[in-house]
Amino acid sequence: MRTYAQISYAQLGIALVLMAVTLALSRLEKLDLEKDLLLATFRSFVQLMAVGYVLEAIFHTEKWYWVLLTLGVMTVVAGRTAARRSKDIPNSGWIAILSVGIGGLGTLGVLVGLGIIKASAWYVIPISGMILGNSMNATTIAMNRISGEIKLRRAQIETALSLGATSRQAVDPALKAAAKAAMIPNINSMMTVGIVSLPGMMTGQIIAGQPPTEAVRYQIVVVYMITAAVTVAGLSAALLSYRQFFTKEHQLIGE
Amino acid sequence: MINRLDDPSSGSIYLDGEDTRNINILSLRRRIGMIFQSPSVFDGTVEDNLHYGAQLVGEKTDAAKLLERVGLGEEFLQRNAGSLSGGEQQRLSIARTLATNPEILLMDEPTSALDPAARIRIEELVTKMNRDGLTIVFVTHDMEQARRIGTQTMLLVGGRMIEESPTDEFFTSPQTKTAKLFVEGKLT
Numbered sequence: 001m002r003t004y005a006q007i008s009y010a011q012l013g014i015a016l017v018l019m020a021v022t023l024a025l026s027r028l029e030k031l032d033l034e035k036d037l038l039l040a041t042f043r044s045f046v047q048l049m050a051v052g053y054v055l056e057a058i059f060h061t062e063k064w065y066w067v068l069l070t071l072g073v074m075t076v077v078a079g080r081t082a083a084r085r086s087k088d089i090p091n092s093g094w095i096a097i098l099s100v101g102i103g104g105l106g107t108l109g110v111l112v113g114l115g116i117i118k119a120s121a122w123y124v125i126p127i128s129g130m131i132l133g134n135s136m137n138a139t140t141i142a143m144n145r146i147s148g149e150i151k152l153r154r155a156q157i158e159t160a161l162s163l164g165a166t167s168r169q170a171v172d173p174a175l176k177a178a179a180k181a182a183m184i185p186n187i188n189s190m191m192t193v194g195i196v197s198l199p200g201m202m203t204g205q206i207i208a209g210q211p212p213t214e215a216v217r218y219q220i221v222v223v224y225m226i227t228a229a230v231t232v233a234g235l236s237a238a239l240l241s242y243r244q245f246f247t248k249e250h251q252l253i254g255e
Numbered sequence: 256m257i258n259r260l261d262d263p264s265s266g267s268i269y270l271d272g273e274d275t276r277n278i279n280i281l282s283l284r285r286r287i288g289m290i291f292q293s294p295s296v297f298d299g300t301v302e303d304n305l306h307y308g309a310q311l312v313g314e315k316t317d318a319a320k321l322l323e324r325v326g327l328g329e330e331f332l333q334r335n336a337g338s339l340s341g342g343e344q345q346r347l348s349i350a351r352t353l354a355t356n357p358e359i360l361l362m363d364e365p366t367s368a369l370d371p372a373a374r375i376r377i378e379e380l381v382t383k384m385n386r387d388g389l390t391i392v393f394v395t396h397d398m399e400q401a402r403r404i405g406t407q408t409m410l411l412v413g414g415r416m417i418e419e420s421p422t423d424e425f426f427t428s429p430q431t432k433t434a435k436l437f438v439e440g441k442l443t
Binding site: 155156158159160161163164165166249 | 352355
């Protein structure tokens with residue numbers, strides 16, 4: 001196994017040159033993004049350094065409740081972020097947190113339960129980061145799309161209801177469109193993984209000295225896991241969201 | 256409101272003496288078919304559209320016969336529903352609703368989005384369906400249209416029923432001041 005080449009704080013400082021170049025380009029082209037770039041540079045540095053220390057502390061304690069708390073915080077933050085783009089859906093915050101949780105943590109639970117992923121903070125937290133991030137994006141897309149589709153297809157939905165369809169039956173084409181929209185970006189990236197992109201986890205393992213043939217096996221599990229999480233999160237988000245647009249008597253709410 | 260796509264803020268609606276709120280909503284909507292102002296067809300062929308209502312309850316329907324009832328030929332069956340003209344789409348909507356064997360057909364200004372030729376054909380169809388025994392509640396703002404096709408006329412103003420009488424009587428000798436003003440075209 002190759003030895004892992006560390007990055008020193010001095011080298012980290014030198015990498016800031018890249019941000020200086022970005023700032024200079026923004027200024028030169030009058031993009032007016034200097035303030036945002038400075039803030040983003042500062043925030044990414046502080047957030048990542050902080051998370052490094054937090055993870056190191058959790059990994060060393062190996063206490064299950066710290067791991068659960070971390071997963072809980074990650075799920076809530078991901079859910080709240082996803083809900084921000086769908087404020088027109090009542091209870092969007094809960095729906096998003098639940099969808100991200102069911103998709104992300106559910107999939108993770110299955111793999112840990114089957115013994116494919118080791119039940120250890122070292123494995124569970126970094127992998128859940130990837131799954132929750134993807135579940136968050138799928139939830140955002142599904143919620144955004146279902147709300148748009150229901151507005152767009154209002155006449156068609158009311159026609160279906162008038163023919164005796166339940167709200168679930170009437171909204172079926174909108175649900176399918178939302179679920180597909182949530183899944184397609186992931187299917188696209190599955191198609192091109194290894195050709196167009198080398199995924200972060202695999203890259204990390206290779207840099208850390210793992211043989212590529214071993215790193216890809218892990219990555220394949222992660223790709224399948226993300227796909228399952230995205231599908232479950234997207235479908236959950238669409239199914240939970242559409243109900244907010246109907247009464248219990250299958251009446252479409254609002255004009 | 257009659258088929259409870261929406262509920263009244265006050266008051267009740269009765270069907271054969273029974274409060275519509277006490278009837279299973281899905282069966283109520285099949286008993287009272289509805290045609291909207293602008294026709295709305297589902298993705299797929301004319302035949303797919305005609306089967307929609309029946310499929311919801313696991314039944315089959317004679318698509319060609321339904322088309323015949325609304326004056327469209329069998330050659331329409333495999334056509335994309337979205338490619339039909341406005342008038343044809345409205346007739347398809349009527350056929351699709353007839354597939355659920357409604358007791359009453361609620362038509363909410365079904366001709367207001369159509370050209371005059373299509374409007375006449377829909378009016379002829381409505382008159383024929385009514386003569387064949389189907390009860391039709393036809394909502395219109397067009398007095399002449401109400402006169403042409405109605406048998407019983409009810410004037411609603413601001414959500415309240417002002418007058419109800421046989422159509423001929425309603426237009427020749429309205430009983431209320433509001434109905435009189437309406438018939439004279441002076442109701443603002």
